Amino acid sequence: MKRVLLTGAAGGIGLRMRRELRGAFPMLRVSDMADLGLAGPGEEVVIGDICNPDDRKRMVDGIDGIIHLGGLSVENPWEDILRVNIDGTYRLFEAAYEAGVKRIVFASSNHAIGFYPRGRILDGSERPRPDCRYGLSKVFGEALSQYFADNYGIGILSIRIGWCFQKPETPRTLGSWVHIGDLTRLCRLGLETPELHHEIVFGISDNARTWWDNTTARRLGYVPQYSADQWIDEVDASTTPEPGNAVALGVQGGPFASEGYRGDPARVLPARSTGEA
Numbered sequence: 001m002k003r004v005l006l007t008g009a010a011g012g013i014g015l016r017m018r019r020e021l022r023g024a025f026p027m028l029r030v031s032d033m034a035d036l037g038l039a040g041p042g043e044e045v046v047i048g049d050i051c052n053p054d055d056r057k058r059m060v061d062g063i064d065g066i067i068h069l070g071g072l073s074v075e076n077p078w079e080d081i082l083r084v085n086i087d088g089t090y091r092l093f094e095a096a097y098e099a100g101v102k103r104i105v106f107a108s109s110n111h112a113i114g115f116y117p118r119g120r121i122l123d124g125s126e127r128p129r130p131d132c133r134y135g136l137s138k139v140f141g142e143a144l145s146q147y148f149a150d151n152y153g154i155g156i157l158s159i160r161i162g163w164c165f166q167k168p169e170t171p172r173t174l175g176s177w178v179h180i181g182d183l184t185r186l187c188r189l190g191l192e193t194p195e196l197h198h199e200i201v202f203g204i205s206d207n208a209r210t211w212w213d214n215t216t217a218r219r220l221g222y223v224p225q226y227s228a229d230q231w232i233d234e235v236d237a238s239t240t241p242e243p244g245n246a247v248a249l250g251v252q253g254g255p256f257a258s259e260g261y262r263g264d265p266a267r268v269l270p271a272r273s274t275g276e277a
């Protein structure tokens, strides 16, 4: 991998991953709709919208591999999810193929399987159970990745990212937390592992309380260096209630399930699920 594109580089994960990837490849092209500052040594900056065909071409031109983080990262109205996360992702993959890109890492999400009950052990081979429209778009992205691997020969790693923030704050995130260093390690494996068709793995650190069996990631060579376990006592002792209704508290996706979108209520179907399965 000589020339790598990082989309969503101005975002919460992208900003930190840009730093982690400094010097990892001869050229890192960082891209986002939002401001990215100046290019550092070994970097190129491309400001653009993945929904715009000319911007997409500039993003992927001359690129060997892509870490695709860009897009909507929480629940949104369907029209926006459709335009950015579904159509935008499809078009970016199409542009990547046309530009001769060999590898893609797709930032999927735990919300692709968020309606599984807590405690159910998943290993990435189970059928998806999205917990919101955002999660549904990640299921689409995983299927798109399978299709582009099967039909176009691009090697793709879909990473169901758990909780990539400073530290876990709830029982749920004690299991799903991932340190940015570990997530970057996993992304690099997606780009650099010699043989890859399409795999679905979990973007988590070495957490004792996880519901996710990350055997596939470990088979690819993933050895997480961090763990959420140092915060177990702190989270167990916390009296702050976990956010979400009764459904959210029973399922792996937490508050994204049933009540994820708090925007214009007229545009949201009322949820009826009890979360039982």
Ligand SMILES: NC(=O)c1ccc[n+]([C@@H]2O[C@H](COP(=O)([O-])OP(=O)(O)OC[C@H]3O[C@@H](n4cnc5c(N)ncnc54)[C@H](O)[C@@H]3O)[C@@H](O)[C@H]2O)c1
Pocket (backbone or CB within 6 Å): 007, 008, 009, 010, 011, 012, 013, 014, 031, 032, 033, 034, 048, 049, 050, 051, 068, 069, 070, 071, 072, 073, 074, 084, 088, 107, 108, 109, 110, 160, 161, 162, 163, 164, 165
């Ligand atoms: N943060 C987590 O714990 C977490 C968990 C699961 C999955 N993910 C996924 O990882 C990725 C990064 O997450 P994040 O937390 O950094 O999200 P974020 O919202 O902070 O960053 C997303 C970035 O994408 C950019 N973007 C949005 N629409 C775009 C468009 N049309 N064209 C170009 N750029 C666009 C935004 O400007 C933003 O900088 C997302 O795909 C998200 O769904 C994150």
